[in-house]
Amino acid sequence: MxxxxxxxxxxxxxxxxxxxxxxxxxxxxxxxxxxxxxxxxxxxxxxxxxxxxxxxxxxxxxxxxxxxxxxHQWAIYSIFASEADHTAMMDPNSELSIYVKD
Incomplete structure (x- = not known):
């Protein structure tokens, strides 16, 4: 940066x-x-x-x-990741992904 x-x-x-x-x-x-x-x-x-x-x-x-x-905005999604491999954000239909998009 x-x-x-x-x-x-x-x-x-x-x-x-x-x-x-x-x-x-x-x-x-x-x-x-x-x-x-x-x-x-x-x-x-x-x-x-x-x-x-x-x-x-x-x-x-x-x-x-x-x-x-x-x-430190780049790390904001790590707060919401529910699993160690961060698969919660990879599913576009998950509740978290829909919330973040809105």
Missing amino acids: TPNFLIIFLAALIPMVTGFIWYNPNVLGKAWMKAADISEDKMKGANMAVVFGVSFLLSFILAFSMQFIVI
């Missing part, structure tokens, strides 16, 4: 956008800074390019690996 890097790139942006909203001072950012004992001066001293770069890299790795973890 060839990875679709455009979709992976867009999927990697989802945690970034969620974090931008979540940690916004008008949403939950002030409460997070208070709970984590972080001041605005300390935030300004951080190298944000490195922080966002590493965050995006980890989001990209997560999105890339998720395609192999969650795409």
Whole structure:
């Protein structure tokens, strides 16, 4: 399976956008800074390019690996197979085959 890097790139942006909203001072950012004992001066001293770069890299790795973890539709018929040789799906008139076709 060839990875679709455009979709992976867009999927990697989802945690970034969620974090931008979540940690916004008008949403939950002030409460997070208070709970984590972080001041605005300390935030300004951080190298944000490195922080966002590493965050995006980890989001990209997560999105890339998720395609192999969650795409398992090819095995759906093995759930319904009643015998070890999967003959239940080979009979087009079986109740299972008719159900799957509908």
